[in-house]
Amino acid sequence: MIQANDLRIGNFVHSVEIGNEVIINSISDEGITFKNCVTFDYPTFEDITPIPLTEEILFKCGFFYDIDSDTYKISDCTLQIDMSDFEIPDAIVFGESLRYVRHLHQLQNLFFALTGKELEVKR
Template structure:
């Protein structure tokens, strides 16, 4: 994950905790990501959050279809995301006008959603300030 992929409000993992990106700054010839008012960390210490069924639930998506080869989640009245359970993963990603946009991490989905709607993708399940990643 590169810092150029991140925008404000993206959720990422730092030291096994989920943290929001609240800013970026150049320091000591490097790019640092602010995760709270006092802490800016080297972008290489951040990890992306993998998209899972649990995360789709937290984002308000509902499972609407399941077969031996695919699982589909819908965000009512807006979009779909398919998990391809086969080995080739051809039919996987954010479904937009019949095309799959590959994204496997939460920050990527947040960015796509914001680009298309101009709004933040809201986490419906309240996370603790710094929820521990299992």
């Protein structure tokens, strides 16, 4: 389950009810709504799950693989993701600090916090 304070409008998550990836459109006390999706009730935070980061998702976000450092990088910001030992990333390096990010919404939030820009995710 994802906590409400971990989400922002525009985050990608997986909807258990719909069975697919959705984009958060609104967050309220009553629940959440999804962009371009109609649901009968407000989905709750128990109705969504995080999307694990994979190489495919990183490429959809504009990352490229740097063979010299065995990391994934993005040009808008100096983020390096080391996936050499794991199926999913263990940490993102930003300058001298590490941030542990394993899900797409966490990567979106970190990118926004560092750049002030939304991370574009191609579908």
